[in-house]
Amino acid sequence: MRALFAIILLLSGPYTAAAAAPNEKDAVALAEKGARFVRTHGKAAMIARINSRDPEFNQGALYLAMRDLDGITVAHPTTALIGKNLLDVPDADGKPFRREMVAVARGQGHGWVGYKFRNPESGKVEAKTTYVLRVGDVALEAGIYKH
Template sequence: MRKLFCTLAALSIGLSSAAYASPKEETIAFVKQAAAEVKAGKKEQVIQEVNAKNERWYKGELYLIVLDAQGNHLAHPTNQKLLGKSMLDLPDVDGKLFRKERVDIANGKGEGWVDYKYKNPQSGQVEEKSLYVLKAGDVILSAGVYK
């Protein structure tokens, strides 16, 4: 009985902490889940699912982007016109080369955050956004959270 109680208590703590994860923590976990799948040999499946707006990788404002190591878009659920393009020299509304910064972080330290402004697909407005970037094998994975 005591073992059952301890198990239920631990489960309850785990569920409550997951329910209160910050948007940044949720974003990191989301990208790391994709990285685990890429590392397990499912890179092409992840790319196909992202481009098909599969609910695993597209959750409204939270969505996965997949680039190759040079910064070319392999998958983007909200803007298919970006596929095959790098856009590294295209800045945000304030002139920040956030796409280049994303590639530099991935190919440098392997992971990190990039702050910039981007059109929110839910609101249609340009908003401040933080993008978590993670290198997984030969691709760059990222997802962002609007502030």
Template sequence: MKRTVLKLTAGLAFGLMFAGSAVAADSGTKPEAIALAKKAAAMYAAQGQEKTYAEINNKNGQFIDRDMYVFVLNTAGNVTAHGANHNLIGKPLLNLKDADGKLFAQELIAVIKSGKSGWVDYKWPNPVTKQIEAKTTYVEPAGDIGFAVGIYK
């Protein structure tokens, strides 16, 4: 009896360990976000705006991975491409606030203008869970635009 309980406990712990791994695998990581943003910036440099934006906007394209997607923002605060929400394309985000009232787009723009990559924290709806969650977004500047990919914490 003791042995059976021990086996069941060990099996349950083992199963929970892998269940946690499966859930974690459904979410992007910081290194994956950086790689996806850099991949989009490289395509832009090699193939130009039209092809890159079309691929970013393709919901089945290479720039959408689980809960990660690329979006492009210019220094004026306008979205020029968006992998998860096409309704944002062409929209000004300069004064957009997150759930806590943070003007996060201004921070994203500041990273673009700096010419150096960086991270910005804010709250945003997760396209997978449909819940507002804490998010950190990596921005890869390319002139007057930035390729951005966020992960949910």
């Protein structure tokens, strides 16, 4: 019986740990899903879905946000950020990461930006990386904490 219990623990352990934390592939997939949605239904519909915390685009630790190419937050699950230009607000190490996000969107149109930010789940400042994907005149952003 003890051996059976050990086997069950071994088999179930990796799945629970892996399923809990989103990875880079998940972030890219969410941004691309958002881009398809914008192309099909329009920017206004995507803004409404993000701001309402629609579970299709907000999976807790992984969520979609939208910024215009001037740096104004257009859509975010934390609605207090909407309409704000936070380009000059740095991360915990003083890095103006939002400026880098806008530069990626304006430049090659997609890519990763790394920075440090307070993880709402742990309450600690942690390394985070966000995938930025330009769609027309806005950038979609989907970030993950690096554990």
